[in-house]
Amino acid sequence: MKVDRVACWSDSKVALSWIRSPSKSWKPFVQNRVQEIQALVDSANWYYCAGKDNPEDLLSRGTAIENLKSNSYWWHGPAWLKMPEGFWPKDDKMSELTDVHTQTIKQERRKKIVGLLAEQNSDEQYSLALRYSSFERLLRITAWLFRFMKNCRLAKEMRNYGLISVEDVATLCFATIYSRTISQ
Secondary structure, X not given: OOOOOOOEEEOOHHHHHHHOOOHHHEOHHHHHHHHHHHHHOOHHHEEEOOHHHOHHHHHHHOOOHHHHOOOHHHHHOOHHHHOOHHHOOOHHHHHXXXXXXXXXXXXXXXXXXXXXXXXOOHXXXXXXXXXXXXXXXXXXXXXXXXHHHHHHHOOHHHOOOOOOOHHHHHHHHHHHHHHHHHHO
């Protein structure tokens, strides 16, 4: 038997959005599944099928197992499946992703990592200390810079936008002492 074309259907908008995107966009578990699927079937050959048109859902809608033997819908699928592609349902429903779908997709998206490395020699640190009118002001400004660098590495919802605390300044002091000790 010669197969001219393969068309695959899913009633999961989330799964389809994964399949239709580059596999490297997703965390490893989803990435591996998407790679397997994309290796077998081109992502352009995947279509959305509403749950009401999905024969697999017959059982969840209360059809008894003994009735499946004579159920044409179970064995052959919806009538439009035997028609030319122009009669197939359109994928417009894919644009109607709900907040739940969007949240699920975001959870599986691979995070981008931003790195920041700053190095100063002791002369620069000394000149920085001389630039400010008081030691407290120097600590406060440096603490804000540390906060900025830390926030750059965090996801937006994890970032700290509050005022600088005594703990922030203490962390800065310990980090500075630690880095000076390690570098020597």
